[in-house]
Structures are given as C-alpha cells and as structure tokens.
Amino acid sequence: MREITLQLKAMLENVTDLRPVGGHGSASRVQKCKLCALENSIEILSSTIKSYNSEDNEKFKTIVEFECRGLEPIDFQPQAGFAAKGVESGTVFSDINLQEKDWTDYDEKAQESVEIFEVRALTFLHAASQA
Template sequence: MDSAPLKGGRGSATMVQKCKLCCRENSVDILSQTIKPYNAEDSEKFKTIVEFECRGLEPVDFQPQGGFVAEGAESGTPFNDINLLEKDWNDYDEKTKESVGIYEVTHKFVKC
C-alpha cells in the first residue's frame, strides 16, 4: 500500500484529501498491522479484517476490487488477484474437482 505525505511533515497516510472549501487536509490510514484473514470458519459472520485511522473523513462505503487472494480450504490451492467488484467470485479447484467461490460480500464500518 502506498502512502502519501501529510502536510507539514506530520507523517503519511494511505489516502490524503484536501477540502476544497476550507483547504484542510484530511486523511485515512490503513493500519497494516491490523489486517486479518477472513477464513472459511468465519463464513456468514462479520469479522474485523482491518482498522483505519481517520482524520477529518469517515468511510461510508466499501467497493472491493482486485487484489484479494484465497486458498482452497481442503486443497491449499492458491487463487490470486481475485476481483470482488461484483460482490461475487467463483473459480474451479482442479485438485478437489469442485467449484469454489466467494458470494454476497457485505461490509459494515464500526466506529471505535
């Protein structure tokens, strides 16, 4: 994940946006040490998979796109660069001779 520098040398953040009205710099930083996997046993449950530090901004929507990875639960087959833009993904696991997939991706933000 790339970081952008914050004004005045106050560090960096994953996303920095300047308000067009007041010129204030706002930021969202993905706290990389909080990233956790979502496994088959987590299926159909909400689980915290990442935390953000937000200053001046509040996330309201999540649009998953490319870059996700998965591993066959029984076969260990890697599936790379999964695109979840359509909220669904499916493929075929040659080792188990079965269809695999991720379906009905949903999310919620919890303010701490």
C-alpha cells in the same frame, strides 16, 4: 482522530483465508480542504489486516482498520485485489474480483469448485474516537 473498522460477511465454499492483497508499503489518502486548507487523511493500519476464513461464514468479521483524520469512509465497494486458498489443497487463488459480490473458480488439485458468494454485507463501524 477516529479509528474505523471494515467488517465483512460472506459465504466461502471450499476456500478460506480471503484477504485483500497489496504492496508492502503504506496506503493512505490525503486531501486538503479548499476552504480551510487543513489536510485530512485516511491511513490503512496494515498491522490490522486479517483474513476471512471458512469458519467465519455468515458472521461479521473485522478485516482491516483505518485511522481517519477529517475524512470518514461511508461505503465500501469490493473490487479486484483479493486472494484466498483452497481448503483441501492450499491452492492459492490470487486476483479475486468481488465486484459482483460472487466469485467462482475450480481447484484442480482438489478437483472441486470453489466459491465466494453473498458478499452482501460490508460495513464500517466506528471504534475509539479521540480528540
């Protein structure tokens, strides 16, 4: 078993608490090897999901960990499925798409633009490895 962490680095402007959103269930991938018939899997450890906050700007921060058995992610391409909230107003922005590595919107309550940009560095780091 191998635990792998996903770290995010970005710039947040007038927005904080950036996090992946999803259901309350377990998310995983199971794949059977065609040659040896072993089942390989990746499981998201839901208890490890953390928000990326405005204080984290331009710093790497672990936002989730995976338990990997026989499979190992080598890249991460952000898509839709993120949420954040306005720093001043607390306005929730759900359905943030980071596919272009940039996102902008307008916070009506705070009367200011909100941005996430320079989502240029997403990386997997290997944590503890066990047999």
